[in-house]
Amino acid sequence: MTPAFLYALVGIVLFSIGLYGLILYKHLLRKILAINILGSGVFLVMVALAARTGDAVPDAVPHAMVITGIVVAVSATALALALMLRVDAETGQAVLPEDREE
Amino acid sequence: MEEISILLLFDVLVGLTLVWLAWQTLSSLDLFRAIVLFIAFGLLMALAWVRLNAPDVALAEATIGAGLTGALFLSALAQLSASTKRKDEENKIENS
Amino acid sequence: MRKIKLKILEKKPSLFTRLTLGILMFLLAASLAYAVWSLPTQALGLSAEVAKNVEMSGVSNPVTAVLLNYRSYDTLLELGVLLLALFGVWSLGGVSANKSSFVNPILDFLSRFLVPVFILFSGYLLWVGGFAPGGAFQAGAVLAAAGVLLFLNDWQLERKYSGFSLRFVLVLGLVLFVAIGFGFVFLDRVFLEYPPQLAGGLILLIEAAATLSIGISLAALFLGRDPSVKSDSKIDTGVHK
Numbered sequence: 001m002t003p004a005f006l007y008a009l010v011g012i013v014l015f016s017i018g019l020y021g022l023i024l025y026k027h028l029l030r031k032i033l034a035i036n037i038l039g040s041g042v043f044l045v046m047v048a049l050a051a052r053t054g055d056a057v058p059d060a061v062p063h064a065m066v067i068t069g070i071v072v073a074v075s076a077t078a079l080a081l082a083l084m085l086r087v088d089a090e091t092g093q094a095v096l097p098e099d100r101e102e
Numbered sequence: 103m104e105e106i107s108i109l110l111l112f113d114v115l116v117g118l119t120l121v122w123l124a125w126q127t128l129s130s131l132d133l134f135r136a137i138v139l140f141i142a143f144g145l146l147m148a149l150a151w152v153r154l155n156a157p158d159v160a161l162a163e164a165t166i167g168a169g170l171t172g173a174l175f176l177s178a179l180a181q182l183s184a185s186t187k188r189k190d191e192e193n194k195i196e197n198s
Numbered sequence: 199m200r201k202i203k204l205k206i207l208e209k210k211p212s213l214f215t216r217l218t219l220g221i222l223m224f225l226l227a228a229s230l231a232y233a234v235w236s237l238p239t240q241a242l243g244l245s246a247e248v249a250k251n252v253e254m255s256g257v258s259n260p261v262t263a264v265l266l267n268y269r270s271y272d273t274l275l276e277l278g279v280l281l282l283a284l285f286g287v288w289s290l291g292g293v294s295a296n297k298s299s300f301v302n303p304i305l306d307f308l309s310r311f312l313v314p315v316f317i318l319f320s321g322y323l324l325w326v327g328g329f330a331p332g333g334a335f336q337a338g339a340v341l342a343a344a345g346v347l348l349f350l351n352d353w354q355l356e357r358k359y360s361g362f363s364l365r366f367v368l369v370l371g372l373v374l375f376v377a378i379g380f381g382f383v384f385l386d387r388v389f390l391e392y393p394p395q396l397a398g399g400l401i402l403l404i405e406a407a408a409t410l411s412i413g414i415s416l417a418a419l420f421l422g423r424d425p426s427v428k429s430d431s432k433i434d435t436g437v438h439k
């Protein structure tokens with residue numbers, strides 16, 4: 001087992017944990033955390049598969065895509081957190097309407 | 103050979119810690135704790151990028167993934183708990 | 199520091215839900231693992247193409263070459279995404295400005311020392327990105343970290359800069375990128391294609407503008423509201439309870 005495949009497997013597990021948390025938990029802040037973990041898992045799989053070049057330099061194209069992805073992820077997180085604060089201000093709870101407990 | 107197996111052991115440890123931190127982040131009841139664990143997760147991810155020969159990604163992850171995202175989450179949590187506290191006080195006034 | 203604690207509203211999901219979802223996620227992970235496992239253990243991907251053309255790209259760091267030359271569309275659109283996210287956050291309006299009358303003296307002292315270092319380091323990362331790990335995104339993020347430190351110390355952008363000047367810096371990276379991209383269309387080249395002998399300088403120019411825009415945008419995302427709007431005036435969204 002090479003480190004590349006090991007990290008790809010870790011990425012898959014992180015993706016699954018993130019998806020599990022995204023579906024299961026109701027608090028929006030936890031959902032946003034879950035999306036971030038899910039995204040990290042995807043990035044890990046991409047970079048791990050780019051490292052299968054043996055001793056040569058890894059493939060730079062997925063690296064560049066992941067760097068772009070990290071910046072997009074932080075912008076999306078900031079927007080999601082602002083939406084969450086708005087939902088909290090309007091409804092008094094930071095949860096989605098269908099999960100609200102009266 | 104010896105050196106390779108030690109490095110592989112290190113990779114296994116990093117991988118297991120990443121999975122454990124992700125699980126703890128999502129399952130811990132205290133949101134503050136969850137965010138701090140998430141920042142630790144981001145820093146460990148930077149270590150994983152270095153092991154995968156991706157120093158550019160490691161730099162981006164350490165500054166953005168762990169640093170800025172963590173700051174964003176903490177600031178949002180502070181505003182969220184401030185609004186919760188305000189609402190609690192309003193309720194108290196109404197009830198008295 | 200104020201103790202941050204939040205009442206947990208949610209009940210723990212039932213065991214049945216957790217178990218079903220856990221089994222589903224396990225099956226998903228197993229099939230994904232099988233897919234990854236069946237890939238060849240050695241694959242060069244596009245690394246040979248990247249290495250072959252890297253001297254034409256104007257930089258010697260392959261990642262920067264991909265980001266700002268081969269696939270500069272990604273970077274261009276990503277600057278757009280960053281700007282859109284900021285507009286989204288601004289249009290939601292700050293829910294509450296976190297006003298703290300107390301400024302931690304240690305934080306204050308440290309920021310006075312650290313902010314110039316961060317700005318210097320940001321410039322270093324920008325320069326070094328041409329031939330070593332670094333580049334516009336990392337430099338922008340360090341710049342944003344300097345901004346976050348300033349905001350934590352209750353620093354405020356002067357009003358005269360928070361209108362046009364701020365917006366100018368925010369769109370500078372995107373505008374310059376598009377302008378240079380279109381500039382060469384008139385010189386019989388494809389959109390975003392640079393002549394090899396000019397590429398190094400153009401990339402540094404675009405990266406410098408992009409660093410400023412990325413840094414200021416990320417710091418503005420942390421602030422969470424438009425600084426030219428008065429902090430206590432809440433935007434009426436028309437939503438009523």
